[in-house]
Amino acid sequence: MPIRMLDYQSPEYDQMVALRYEVLRKPLGLQFSPDELARDANDILIGAFDEEEILACCILTNAGEKICRLRQMAVRNSLQGKGIGANVLAFTETIAREKGFKSLYMHARKAAQGFYEKLGYQVCSDEFEEVSIPHVEMKKNL
Numbered sequence: 125m126p127i128r129m130l131d132y133q134s135p136e137y138d139q140m141v142a143l144r145y146e147v148l149r150k151p152l153g154l155q156f157s158p159d160e161l162a163r164d165a166n167d168i169l170i171g172a173f174d175e176e177e178i179l180a181c182c183i184l185t186n187a188g189e190k191i192c193r194l195r196q197m198a199v200r201n202s203l204q205g206k207g208i209g210a211n212v213l214a215f216t217e218t219i220a221r222e223k224g225f226k227s228l229y230m231h232a233r234k235a236a237q238g239f240y241e242k243l244g245y246q247v248c249s250d251e252f253e254e255v256s257i258p259h260v261e262m263k264k265n266l
């Protein structure tokens with residue numbers, strides 16, 4: 125399963141946005157605003173592919189001071205629980221290290237907390253609400 129960086133506003137990026145909508149927004153009855161998507165322009169965009177079809181994705185945002193933030197981690201619904209998310213996150217951590225980041229954090233959905241814990245992330249905040257559901261901040265030194 126090739127995992128690679130992809131370009132903003134490429135055909136692969138369009139697939140990525142469709143996957144993010146399907147997995148992360150549609151179940152909550154939410155859409156992406158143009159402003160939200162415009163934030164992707166300066167980020168590191170990562171996808172896992174089968175041939176030309178995207179299976180999973182995530183985004184890294186430079187948060188300054190050698191810290192990066194993981195956003196929009198999603199695995200196609202029918203393929204969850206098969207190790208794809210763990211592979212994508214491991215690849216993403218390697219990219220982050222190569223780019224000189226020293227730690228990675230995310231606003232993790234409470235429902236996904238166990239996934240990030242398995243990969244060495246620790247909760248570092250109280251619970252808060254985002255996109256209408258409970259989250260916690262989690263982080264890991266790279």
Ligand SMILES: CC(C)(COP(=O)(O)OP(=O)(O)OC[C@H]1O[C@@H](n2cnc3c(N)ncnc32)[C@H](O)[C@@H]1OP(=O)(O)O)[C@@H](O)C(=O)NCCC(=O)NCCS
Nearest residue numbers: 197198199204205206207208209210232233235236238239
């Ligand atoms: C959360 C998500 C990215 C995980 O990816 P995945 O491919 O399903 O997970 P993997 O199969 O790689 O799982 C790796 C390990 O984490 C565990 N795990 C996966 N999802 C979990 C969850 N929601 N809660 C607890 N543990 C979980 C797996 O059991 C596995 O453990 P093992 O190594 O002991 O077998 C994916 O399920 C997903 O897209 N979920 C819906 C969207 C979402 O919540 N995204 C995260 C937003 S913060």
